[in-house]
Each structure stands twice: as structure tokens, then as C-alpha cells.
Amino acid sequence: MAALPGKPDLVFPRHKAVIFVQGCFWHQHQCTMLHWPKTRVEWWRQKISANRARDEVVQDKLLELGWRVLLIWECALKGKNKRPPDQLVSNISDWLHAGNSFAELPAVVV
Template sequence: MAMKVITTDPQRSAVMRAVKSQDTTTEMIVRRLVHGLGFRYRLHRKELPGKPDLVFPSRRKVIFVHGCFWHGHDCSRGARKPKSNVDYWHAKIARNVERDGRNNSLLQKAGWDVMMVWECDTKMANRENLVARLEAFLNPAV
């Protein structure tokens, strides 16, 4: 039986500060897959709405790599509910989802194609499907 770990506010703060927004494990997996397919990209272009994780300027395409919990995905990991400070986290995730939608709209209006890759898409069981989706998104229509 697993023992429940109780964290104090300073411990929780330290854990939350350690959560990265760039160069995450999930993002690195996607970057390796895209590179392995022969595509080259730019990272985190600040001049684009939402600072997309991967930018393909000549193709006018961007890829966002989102953590399921942080961006409110509808998978089992994204559906997890925090046990403490519930109101704060519910509002935080709702703001993230709203901001993501706004950034996608701005990019599309500016002529960019947008792809979302979720953390759960990068799991080994889903990897083959992800590679096919990446290739279909990045290859020009024939």
C-alpha cells in the first residue's frame, strides 16, 4: 500500500517552480520525431501568438506541444482534478484553454496552420499514430 505524501505550501511551491514550459520531455520527443522525418524548424518564436513550440516558417505551420493536465485535455491525465486549492486550479486551467483557443484563432487568421500534440499522444502506444499525423501535417498536399 502506497503511503500518501503530504506536502507543505513551500514544498508545493518548489515542485510547481520546477515544472518547465520549454524543452519538456514531451516536447523533446516531438522534436526528435519531426527531425527524424527530415523536417527542420525554429523554436518558440516570440513574435507569433502563443510562442509555438515548433515553427516551420516556409510552410506556414506551427506545432504546440501541450501537457494534458495544464491545458485541459479530455484524456485520463487531463481529467485529473487537484485535491487542494481546487478553485484556483480550475480557473487556471480554464484560462489556459481560453488562451490556447485565442492563440490558435490569431494564428489561423494570419495564415498559419496549427497542430496540437498532447502529452498522451507521445506515449509509446500512440507513437506510430503520432508520426503519421506529424508527417501528414507537415508534408505539402500532393
């Protein structure tokens, strides 16, 4: 298998699916865990915005290559809004077998 764009945390070749576990701060998830530093604010905003832009490019490339992408955000794994482990496993399994091309845990509420 050729090298994939980005560095997926988990790769499921049989399902042509990848999973990224993203830190809410480092990848700019809009949740209660994202707290901007009080010093060097502009530098941090540029750094984290660049991370987010790079993530989007990687995700688009993977989708164009026919891979399915699941983002698991840090807030789904820890903190006051974390999901129970059995629910996470169920959500991941459901996504893996459903064939959806892109999903996030927790799901984005619009």
C-alpha cells in the same frame, strides 16, 4: 519573420505551420491524464480554464494570420494510450504536407 502569437514549440515557415506540444493537465485536454487536484479545486479550475481560453485566442490569431496549427497532446507521447513514435512522425508528416489548417494528436473523437 515577425513574432508569432503564443510560443509555438516548432515553427515551419516554409509550410506556414506551427506545432504546440501541450500538457494534458495544464491545457485541459479531456483525456485520462487530466486529474484535478483534491485541494484548492476552484483555484486550479480557474487557472487551467484561463490557460485553455488563452490557448484558443492564440490558435485563432495564428489561423487568422494564415498559419496552420497542430496540437500534440501529452497523452499521445506518454501513458497507456501513447502512440508509437513511427505513427506520430507519420501523422505529423501527413498533416504538414496535407495543408489542413488545424489538427490535434490524438484527434478529438466526437
